[in-house]
Amino acid sequence: MTAFAYTSYVTVTCAGEVSAMAKLSIIVAPDPRLKRQAEPVARVDREVRRLMDGMLEAMYEANGIGLAAPQVGALKRVLVADVSQPEEPAKPMRMANPEVVWHSEDLASGEEGCLSLPDHFGEVIRPRAVRVRFRDEDDVVQEIEADGLLAKCIQHEIDHLEGVLFVDHLSALKRGIILRKLSKQKKLLATG
Numbered sequence: 001m002t003a004f005a006y007t008s009y010v011t012v013t014c015a016g017e018v019s020a021m022a023k024l025s026i027i028v029a030p031d032p033r034l035k036r037q038a039e040p041v042a043r044v045d046r047e048v049r050r051l052m053d054g055m056l057e058a059m060y061e062a063n064g065i066g067l068a069a070p071q072v073g074a075l076k077r078v079l080v081a082d083v084s085q086p087e088e089p090a091k092p093m094r095m096a097n098p099e100v101v102w103h104s105e106d107l108a109s110g111e112e113g114c115l116s117l118p119d120h121f122g123e124v125i126r127p128r129a130v131r132v133r134f135r136d137e138d139d140v141v142q143e144i145e146a147d148g149l150l151a152k153c154i155q156h157e158i159d160h161l162e163g164v165l166f167v168d169h170l171s172a173l174k175r176g177i178i179l180r181k182l183s184k185q186k187k188l189l190a191t192g
């Protein structure tokens with residue numbers, strides 16, 4: 001099981017400005033905050049960039065390949081991903097207001113997990129390839145075509161921005177089993 005520590009640190013800029021930023025912790029399902037629709041960002045400014053960097057840090061710490069802002073309690077249309085292999089150099093991606101502007105007709109089935117549903121996996125069918133438009137960390141509109149793991153990851157993260165979890169693609173029976181187990185675990189943790 002994954003535990004997320006909640007610590008804070010202080011950054012001091014050269015202008016003498018002091019800003020405290022809490023290390024982001026990942027919300028575990030079931031939680032109403034994971035079921036809400038996220039709001040688009042007006043532009044990618046320093047605050048959004050800081051959120052993206054904090055999310056990447058939390059994602060790497062939890063050994064994840066993608067993370068959406070609602071998972072850290074920010075209802076913004078922001079996601080980060082890095083699907084590079086461990087032996088490859090890191091390839092962090094930061095996206096604001098991502099939208100699928102095209103998807104392939106052919107579908108791919110693959111096992112998915114989620115940092116908000118630790119230790120649970122399920123088979124999800126999605127379009128094999130997608131073209132995604134988004135604003136990058138410099139507020140520049142970009143478009144990329146993705147297939148394979150990246151396509152799956154981006155679609156999974158965009159689902160989070162709509163309040164949709166991968167278990168929502170499974171049968172009600174499988175979803176119920178996973179959510180009940182997580183709910184039990186949370187109660188156990190809460191009572192120590």
Ligand SMILES: [Zn+2]
Pocket residue numbers: 113114115116156157160166
């Ligand atoms: Zn997820």
